Amino acid sequence: MSALDAPTVALVGAGSMGGALVRGWIEAVRKGGGLTLTVVEPNFDPALEQALETVGAVINPPDAGPVDVLVIAVKPQTFSAATEAARRFVGEQTCVLSIMAGVPIDAIARDLGAQRVVRAMPNLPAKIGRGVTAYVASSACTAEDRQLVEQLLEPLGSVEPIAAERLMDVVTAVSGSGPAYVFLLAEVLAAAAEQEGLDRETAARLASATVAGAGALMLETMEPAGALRKQVTSPGGTTEAALDVLASSDGLGPLLRRAVSAAAQRSRDLGKR
Ligand SMILES: NC(=O)c1ccc[n+]([C@@H]2O[C@H](COP(=O)([O-])OP(=O)(O)OC[C@H]3O[C@@H](n4cnc5c(N)ncnc54)[C@H](OP(=O)(O)O)[C@@H]3O)[C@@H](O)[C@H]2O)c1
Known part of the structure; x- marks a missing residue:
């Protein structure tokens, strides 16, 4: 993974997929650049927290507000319970990256009050960095949003932009x-x-x-x-x-x-x- 250009990121849910993302981001920070990361997760792995600190990432800054990218990696059925905690990271410039299966962009935008939303679909080999993640971005997303999101998804494997959200049903059925x-x-x-x-x-x-x-x-x-x-x-x-x-x-x-x-x-x- 290439070096990260010091984005501010909040991650809600750091289980199997969220944890794989963090492991990749640690490697990216090790290569240079930087990362300010807030993690909302009841059981965040202390070894990952330690590794983030060791490579020089800023982890869980006090009073974190809106971020560049808010990553939602909880189970779809947990999303409503996590929404309130997630909303404080959303500002006008925030891009929301959701990897929740089956939750449409509309619902994510409405529940989080965000315009710039990317819906991504990883698959199981992402756990070992050998997955393929397809994503679709809402029309409000900028070229920079897409670039940053692709970079943040790289730890899960290859990344494929998809032209229209309706095709996510096909993506689900294939990859x-x-x-x-x-x-x-x-x-x-x-x-x-x-x-x-x-x-x-x-x-x-x-x-x-x-x-x-x-x-x-x-x-x-x-x-x-x-x-x-x-x-x-x-x-x-x-x-x-x-x-x-x-x-x-x-x-x-x-x-x-x-x-x-x-x-x-x-x-x-x-x-x-
Ligand atoms: N695994 C796959 O192959 C796969 C493929 C495609 C898409 N996805 C999508 O990826 C997402 C994550 O899947 P996963 O396999 O990583 O699930 P997971 O291992 O269960 O991770 C979700 C994490 O979120 C935590 N959590 C629960 N409630 C929370 C809250 N209110 N705030 C913050 N964190 C909370 C969970 O903690 P507890 O365990 O303590 O509840 C857990 O550690 C899902 O939406 C899924 O649809 C997964």
């Missing part, structure tokens, strides 16, 4: 829920291996390591998935025999199309409540 599809792939691959004769433990280890290794290779080489697939598919070989089944008219393509469509629809329905 938000997507890690579970990949875990299922490892599970069913292991079950198939067991049916072909491997013992359960060996099958599970082979399947998990294969999924993890293929993902790591994609990340490291940055080659498109299709190109990597072609590289390992010799004409008339074993991989091709399997891919003929997976790519058939009732194979993985149509199945995932239905799965993603169902998840996107559920996200739309939940958003209407």
Whole structure:
């Protein structure tokens, strides 16, 4: 992560995702720049507080008022309980960055009295800095807001701007829920291996390591998935025999199309409540 240009930030909720953000910000401050951070979290990890102080961040300044960026990282169901404490950090120049799943920009803007709102959707590998976070910004956000928000989200992995908020339902269905599809792939691959004769433990280890290794290779080489697939598919070989089944008219393509469509629809329905 690049050095931070000494923003003032308030973080409400420093659990799994908020904690991952703070760990990344510590590294950014270590590289130079600075950070003034107020953390509102009942169980903030003292080791993180200590590390922030050690790198020279200003932590929990007295009487903190409006900040450059207010980050909301509580669970959506806790948002209303946290709103009052969060409002004191909002001023005219404040950009609110929410990573809460399913909470629309309108609701965040209304409850916090802010115009400049960014709604972001990380995914589970963000816990180890290998996630992908898609975000959409309200029209009041400035180019500087976007730049700072992208920088603050970097500790969670790669960051992707999205053109319209309605597309967050698709994002939810692809990258938000997507890690579970990949875990299922490892599970069913292991079950198939067991049916072909491997013992359960060996099958599970082979399947998990294969999924993890293929993902790591994609990340490291940055080659498109299709190109990597072609590289390992010799004409008339074993991989091709399997891919003929997976790519058939009732194979993985149509199945995932239905799965993603169902998840996107559920996200739309939940958003209407
Ligand atoms: N985890 C994921 O894979 C994922 C993916 C996409 C989006 N998200 C979003 O990320 C957000 C955070 O998720 P998470 O997994 O980091 O949740 P988490 O680990 O439960 O973190 C939330 C933290 O907020 C604290 N908290 C509760 N009430 C508070 C209050 N009133 N004021 C300040 N802090 C309060 C919680 O403390 P206690 O534990 O003591 O209650 C907890 O430490 C959620 O909105 C979720 O939708 C998560």
